[in-house]
Amino acid sequence: MEIIKDVWDFFQNQILGMKWLNELIGNGLSALGLDINSRWIGSIQFFAYDVIKITVLLCFLIYSISYIQSYFPPERSKKILGGFHGIGANIVAALLGTVTPFCSCSSIPLFIGFTSAGLPLGVTFSFLISSPMVDLGSLVLLMSIFGAKVAIIYVIVGLIIAVVGGTIIEKLRMEKHVESFILTAGSVDIESPELTRRDRLTYAKEQMLSTFKKVFPYILIGVGIGAVIHNWIPEEWVANVLGSENPFGVVLATFIGVPMYADIFGTIPIAEALFYKGAQLGAILSFMMAVTTLSLPSLILLRKAVKPKLLALFIAICTIGIVVVGYLFNVIQTIIV
Template sequence: MELFKWLNDQLLRMDWLAWLVRVLVEDGFGMDMASRTGASLHFFIYDVIKIFILLAVLIFSISWVQSYFPPERTRRILGSMSGFKAKLTGALLGTITPFCSCSSIPLFIGFTSSGLPLGVTFAFLISSPLVDLASVILLASIFNWSIAIAYVLIGLVLAVLGGTLIGRAKMERYVEAFVMHNPVLDIPQEQLTRRDRAQFAWAQVSDIFTRVWLYVLIGVGIGAAIHNWIPTGWIEALLGQENWWSVPLATLLGIPMYADIFGTLPIAEALVGQGIGLGTALAFMMAVTALSLPSLIMLKKVVKAPLLALFFGIVAAGIVLIGYLFNAFSYLFV
């Protein structure tokens, strides 16, 4: 147990990095860590470097796994299943796909056009931005393993339940015609060498870094401001756990934003550090990743208003419920 704690502290939380940044801030920049400026600078440098290190390692590893599951192979796997098993598999496969809702929509189009049931494709679409293998590690590095595992499990439940409800609504007529009749080529996957997979993984690292680095900097900057500059009383008055509206408000605040889990985790970390309920912070994070306005605009291009409204309603209600549950039972995860 002690060995696991040491590995968790050094490899995930990177206590060694926090110490090095502290030395840099105090001795290199001559700032007092007890001051707001010094504490903010430490928070910013430490979180940015930690997230980028974890991203590089995790994206490479996940992309290596992903190289075994190109879209056509994924379609064949899902096509051979039905019912609950298919939806669960779709949600699980969403955990090894790209890291934002907008980048998941092209795969959603491909799966839908190949004839997969809407319930399966929407289970995938909900799961992909909310839950991925990297989010488990990052959540554990910022909070703890109990919170990380609970978040992933409840995210998968939301994906499967949402996919099931949409599937039973029989709303295929609300999918745009070009999606349903888009031809899919059944091309066998080429045999990839280890070098090919490594090149693919590094290309994914480069691509993801290009897309998320700015959001990470913005997210960490906002987190540093919340953590050290915005008075705790203001945040508690708006999003305090005793306020019944805190979870719905956090969900609504997250929708206009566009980022992925890597950019929103530092904000959630800062909110929890300021005494905001864990469920409220996670609701904000989930709304940003799963219901961002840009992704809804993209999805509107491929599905009609009734289906889009059903998707939004199910996911939004699920996020609010999850927020209340985490707030109510957060003591179990501390």
């Protein structure tokens, strides 16, 4: 068992966490005669380390996930979802969301397509909630910072929110609150051409380059904010606002995250910096969930497809779920970290 633990720790710290890279950059800066303990040089080290680490993981993950995604084009996904009923359909939709686009804005066109195709509204909302909130990328990146327990529980509770949220919307029969052009659009059932292995590899490469170009600016912004938090903001400030001393830290983190727009890759460095400054784990994860699921641009886009009452219900379900999950993680933090 000790050998397995050592192997896992090496994988988590050196492969996923790339601690060797941080040491290498620190040694390089020191060799140039720079003091890595100073704020400015420490910020440079944090920025360089996180940008390189996240970029490497990002490209690998997007390439791998896009290859898997090539087996689930919209037509096939629609057929898969159409074969399930009841809560089973919500579960499959939530799981399908883990191998689809990385941000809420890119998930909404698929949500519209599924709804137009006649899939149950609750099922399509389960997909819409899970797609930006939990994906294979978030699992690996969270493992690199917080460890496997936190990452796995995060994904599980995210899927639960998606399933419960979609089920509630289904039970309330909210179809009349979908814009009429969505319901009357119908769908054309076009069979996707069978892709060869080479086609799938080409598709994965194109998706990797396309997604990387879109999210890289947010990575730079996120890492920049993380570097400022890590090296310039006093720990007492973070602890007072998002630490155990503030019982409303989770709620505050959730509402701070809503106006922002980023994906999981942009929020990870901010989460990392907040964690090392003393913020509670639940508040950090609530912030991440709010940014990726309830960003203002995605809500504006979603409003084009649904009426205000359904949009308000979606926001309420996600917000309550995110806050509950945040307090849950605060309670179990000492056990899983």
